[in-house]
Amino acid sequence: MNQPAADIRHDWTRDEVLGLFSLSFNDLLFRAQSAHRRHFPANEVQISTLLSIKTGACPEDCKYCPQSVRYDTGLEREALLDLDTVREAARAARDGGATRFCMGAAWRRPKGRDLDKVIEMVHAVREEGLETCLTLGMLDAEQARRLGEAGLDYYNHNLDSSPEYYREVITTRTYEDRLETLGHVREAGLKVCCGGIVGMGETRDDRAGLLVELANLPEHPQSVPINHLVRVAGTPLEDVAGLDPLEFVRTIAVARVMMPASVVRLSAGRTKMSDETQALCFLAGANSIFYGDRLLTTDNPAARRDRALLERLGLAPAPGAHAAAAPEASPVAGCGARSERSGCSA
Ligand code: SAM
Ligand code: DTB
Ligand code: SF4
Numbered sequence: 001m002n003q004p005a006a007d008i009r010h011d012w013t014r015d016e017v018l019g020l021f022s023l024s025f026n027d028l029l030f031r032a033q034s035a036h037r038r039h040f041p042a043n044e045v046q047i048s049t050l051l052s053i054k055t056g057a058c059p060e061d062c063k064y065c066p067q068s069v070r071y072d073t074g075l076e077r078e079a080l081l082d083l084d085t086v087r088e089a090a091r092a093a094r095d096g097g098a099t100r101f102c103m104g105a106a107w108r109r110p111k112g113r114d115l116d117k118v119i120e121m122v123h124a125v126r127e128e129g130l131e132t133c134l135t136l137g138m139l140d141a142e143q144a145r146r147l148g149e150a151g152l153d154y155y156n157h158n159l160d161s162s163p164e165y166y167r168e169v170i171t172t173r174t175y176e177d178r179l180e181t182l183g184h185v186r187e188a189g190l191k192v193c194c195g196g197i198v199g200m201g202e203t204r205d206d207r208a209g210l211l212v213e214l215a216n217l218p219e220h221p222q223s224v225p226i227n228h229l230v231r232v233a234g235t236p237l238e239d240v241a242g243l244d245p246l247e248f249v250r251t252i253a254v255a256r257v258m259m260p261a262s263v264v265r266l267s268a269g270r271t272k273m274s275d276e277t278q279a280l281c282f283l284a285g286a287n288s289i290f291y292g293d294r295l296l297t298t299d300n301p302a303a304r305r306d307r308a309l310l311e312r313l314g315l316a317p318a319p320g321a322h323a324a325a326a327p328e329a330s331p332v333a334g335c336g337a338r339s340e341r342s343g344c345s346a
Pocket of ligand 2: 050226227230297298
């Protein structure tokens with residue numbers, strides 16, 4: 001992605017970022033919306049759909065995650081899906097209006113034969129005219145290189161929180177491990193999708209710390225998912241206090257100001273958000289969502305509710321990079337407008 005130098009910085013300090021968080025809400029949203037319009041069409045939202053290709057029984061201990069083998073969340077484990085199932089799901093996502101298909105596996109890191117199968121999935125999804133994204137856990141340099149060679153577009157690997165709070169949430173892999181994987185992904189020429197989770201009981205200082213780590217990476221991640229914790233019964237974080245929705249909006253706005261040319265995804269946690277909170281998130285510069293009734297193992301807003309929301313807000317789906325390969329691809333029903341300044345015309 002072309003990153004003009006003027007407002008792309010990699011030298012953020014936590015104090016400076018806390019200063020952004022402390023601005024008056026109006027001033028912060030004005031700055032975020034101005035940054036957004038410098039780099040993106042004002043009224044477009046990138047649409048991704050998720051599929052869990054291998055579910056549950058993960059050896060890691062991430063305290064937020066329903067898929068860790070250490071917590072009894074009642075989740076049924078599933079082996080790696082077969083290729084036809086993935087292809088069908090990708091077609092359905094494309095026909096529903098998604099332009100990117102993100103496949104997630106509950107692994108610490110993929111093993112050799114598993115990666116071969118996942119590479120076949122990447123080819124199949126590309127053939128359906130969709131951009132591809134994978135999240136499989138840690139990768140070594142060779143695995144990242146193979147995925148790049150296979151034509152994968154994005155690799156998702158989150159930093160999740162500030163380095164200090166991360167240690168409270170995950171003990172089985174370090175922040176350094178994550179940074180190392182992100183380095184391999186970048187060096188393999190893949191686009192990086194990297195963000196975090198808020199609403200895990202962290203402080204504002206931790207949220208600022210996460211955003212500093214993301215923005216001070218050698219390149220800004222091309223995609224920055226900001227997840228609100230989905231509290232799942234059986235996980236250690238099931239009873240953590242929820243985050244003030246306006247603080248969530250501030251987090252999105254600060255991410256937009258710090259990484260103005262990155263796509264910021266309003267990611268997990270939308271089922272519990274009002275339409276008004278989501279509208280403020282879009283105003284704060286969020287320009288991507290997960291679309292479809294499921295995330296990986298938890299619910300996402302119903303597709304019909306999202307169509308209605310985009311339409312009410314005059315937002316249109318952003319065109320996908322591989323759209324030409326998919327003659328049958330259709331925009332999100334009822335939201336076909338793609339002009340810069342106008343919204344959905346349906
Ligand atoms: N196992 C791989 C890994 O952790 O890198 C890939 C799958 S993992 C489920 C992908 C991301 O989902 C995690 O990094 C985390 O940010 C997010 N996630 C997991 N559980 C979540 C929850 N309950 N609420 C919000 N985000 C969650
Ligand atoms: C990301 O940052 N959020 C997505 C995606 N990357 C893989 C995952 C959200 C998972 C929410 C919990 C679940 O559905 O299991
Ligand atoms: Fe495993 Fe990923 Fe869940 Fe952590 S977030 S327990 S690594 S599936």
